[in-house]
């Protein structure tokens with residue numbers, strides 16, 4: 416899978432892509448991430464990519480020209496399955512969306528800044544708008560990184576044990592059951608006996624039951 420990020424603050428993304436699962440996916444050659452600095456596509460002396468909003472009100476807006484130029488440049492090289500704009504008024508990211516996007520070949524992720532991007536970018540270039548929650552961040556970089564992390568760990572071959580992602584919360588509309596590791600007893604707190612029984616069927620039954628109980632208690636909405 417190839418992901419092209421378009422941002423006016425590339426520095427915010429570099430460290431994130433050099434650690435953990437996303438780094439592993441890239442080292443294995445399963446995921447390629449390219450970060451494009453919007454300022455490289457500005458056709459003015461000061462590399463300005465934003466301008467004042469039309470009408471009254473404060474705040475700068477990312478201009479359409481550099482974004483269009485960057486997107487067209489990328490599209491000349493390959494076809495893209497999605498051109499995604501990270502925005503608080505987009506479709507809310509969930510595990511289902513991450514599963515679907517993890518099967519795509521090439522995607523572009525556009526990070527907004529300031530008040531956002533000129534509406535004509537959204538009307539003419541964007542195929543999908545994604546929000547990571549009902550709150551407003553200063554820029555789309557962190558939101559885009561969240562999206563890439565959620566997708567990256569689902570791409571076949573990225574996790575050393577692929578079944579691990581399948582047993583995470585939300586994969587089957589349930590929260591994940593409790594998990595334990597050594598020591599067997601800590602300050603009087605014991606690991607549930609069933610997990611030490613070696614009986615796979617019983618362990619599976621226990622996990623399903625606990626996942627259901629936890630979901631009923633904390634996220635009953637997932638069960639409806």
Ligand code: SAM
Pocket residue numbers: 500501502503504525526527528529530531532545546547548549550551552553554555556558
């Ligand atoms: N004026 C916009 C609004 O009210 O919807 C908010 C702009 S926000 C300050 C700047 C940029 O941060 C957005 O263009 C978007 O790329 C990103 N952003 C902020 N919150 C986000 C969220 N919850 N999900 C995804 N992207 C977000």
